[in-house]
Amino acid sequence: MSVRNILGSFALTSDIEDRAVAAYLGLAIGDALGATVEFMTPREIRAEYGVHDTIRGGGWLKLRSGEVTDDTTMALALGRSILEQGKVDAVAAAQAFDAWMRAKPVDIGNTVRRGILRFRQSGEAATPPGEHDAGNGACMRVLPVALATYGQDRSQVRAATLAQAHVTHNHPLSDAGTLCAVEMVQAFLAGRSRVEVLHEHTYRLIEQHPQFRFRGGKPRENPTGYIVDTMQTVFQCFFDTDSFADCLVETVNRGGDADTTGAIAGMLAGACFGLKAIPADWIDGLARPVREACEGQARALIRLGGEAVRSAHPT
Secondary structure (H helix, E strand, O other), X not given: OOXXXXXXXXXXXXXXXXXXXXXXHHHHHHHHHHHHHOOOOHHHHHXXXXXXXXOOXXXXXOEOOOOOOHHHHHXXXXXXXXXXXXXXXXXXXXXXXXXXXXXXXXXOOHHHHHHHHHHXXXXXXXXXXXXXXXXXXXXXXXXXXXXXXXXXXXXXXXXXXXXXXXXXXXXXXXXXHHHHHHHHHHHHHOOOOHHHHHXXXXXXXXXXXXXXXXXXXXXXXXOXXXXXXXXXXXXXXXXXXXXXXXXXXXXXXXXXXXXXXXXXXXXXXXXXXXXXXXXXXXXXXXXXXXXXXXXXXXXXHHHHHHHHHHHHOXX
């Protein structure tokens, strides 16, 4: 997209803001839906719920209905740091994650915990490359970066994406999967179709890292927190369904790390299908503070992105 087209799109922000809000609510809805069945197998889910398609809480974390897990709360912490700084800043992100952990979240992954503790001890906001850092924790929380850097060039988007990622995760596969998710969201914000996004972003990821190939095999079930498992599941469910609701139901009913696969699928489906495609009972089912925080941050972050583009390219 040319600078002229980017600036023109920001002059008409209603559709972009709609998709940004839908992406953030989609993340939270996928998280809330998936948390109920996290670590369950598809067979166990069928035995317990038939088809799990209701925000109801429970799960191993014993959440109240409408509550969310670390996927959404880390994203909100990151979003607050970006809005306070006016940009993506690794140290500010690390400080936000540290404050988030000190507040005793309902759940925290081992790699995330290790990265935050390292920052707390060293003051360094970038963890060194690690062979065990190929988890999905950097990707699950990255949506605020996608919104705040919308309209910037790819090198700027990449730098911002990896700045927040490397606070806790530093691995080529984690980097690649996280950057792909950001670029997919931004493409949907710009009005690109699923077919265009599939060829321009998803297949490019697979060309560079064939591990992410998601066609030609059995449906990925009971996915782990490994970024490849996560993205294969998300890609299958997102590209093989035709609506926001079908995508999320298919994703979370595959079990495993369902809060995170649900969150990532939700942000992609929200950005793709828009706010009107999200079932009203799912939006209403979110805890009100979560719903309001997601909507407020989405609007503020996408406007921040627009201001950055206009400042860099004044008319």
